[in-house]
Amino acid sequence: MTTITDLSKRALDLAKKRDEKIAHYKAIAASDDMMNTRAKTEYVAGWTKAVRRDYDAAMAELKNDVAYVGRQLTDAAGRLRPTFDPNSAADLTRTEQAWRNNVLPELEKGRPLTAVLKNASRDDVLGAERFAPAYLRSTATPQSLQDHLGGAQEKDWSDVVARAATQRYADLIGGEDGETLRAADRVEQETGAFQRAAAATEYGSAGLDTAIDLHYATQSAPVDDATTDAEQLVEL
Numbered sequence: 001m002t003t004i005t006d007l008s009k010r011a012l013d014l015a016k017k018r019d020e021k022i023a024h025y026k027a028i029a030a031s032d033d034m035m036n037t038r039a040k041t042e043y044v045a046g047w048t049k050a051v052r053r054d055y056d057a058a059m060a061e062l063k064n065d066v067a068y069v070g071r072q073l074t075d076a077a078g079r080l081r082p083t084f085d086p087n088s089a090a091d092l093t094r095t096e097q098a099w100r101n102n103v104l105p106e107l108e109k110g111r112p113l114t115a116v117l118k119n120a121s122r123d124d125v126l127g128a129e130r131f132a133p134a135y136l137r138s139t140a141t142p143q144s145l146q147d148h149l150g151g152a153q154e155k156d157w158s159d160v161v162a163r164a165a166t167q168r169y170a171d172l173i174g175g176e177d178g179e180t181l182r183a184a185d186r187v188e189q190e191t192g193a194f195q196r197a198a199a200a201t202e203y204g205s206a207g208l209d210t211a212i213d214l215h216y217a218t219q220s221a222p223v224d225d226a227t228t229d230a231e232q233l234v235e236l
Helices: 004-031 037-080 089-108 113-117 122-138 142-149 157-173 175-185 187-200 208-218 223-234
Strands: none
Touching: 004 037, 004 187, 037 175, 037 187, 089 113, 089 122, 113 122, 113 157, 122 157, 157 175, 175 187
């Protein structure tokens, strides 16, 4: 399945090829003694316009593809993500008991939510989604705000819980469906990285900073590893 990061790499490759073509026509003009200065300028301008027209069309298609992939992943995640029936007394009771018996005691010991959910059951995770945001909000410390919300108290802990829950759901589901759920969780981040890559390549090829941005949109890795992968991406 084509990912948004795959499309971001294509955007970088498109810009590189665009710049190479323009440089090629500039070199032809510079080496042609039969053309005067005006002719060389017009030659380069004409070819530059043609190359950019093709580039703009291809980039527009990539932007449409990014939007399409994002919608497909979001729709798939909606079908795959476990839910409970808020009108079912049995579902409400089961998930509340899972929260009170399995999740809350571990949080009260000071364990991070991601660690608590690492081996959690489906009902444990559903219970955490119901009750953990309010609990974390009420027990927030300056350090936890910084660690999870970047220090912004007005942000909603529901996002923190949802991300942790998604990772556990993906583990429980497994296989291709699990990876789809993880990919859907990265849609916003990867789309932002694509948009920054597209902007960076508008009038010149993006460099190492853009490649590292794309790398971190898809995973968390040590800086040294990220730099190595990003340098390879720039060389595509």
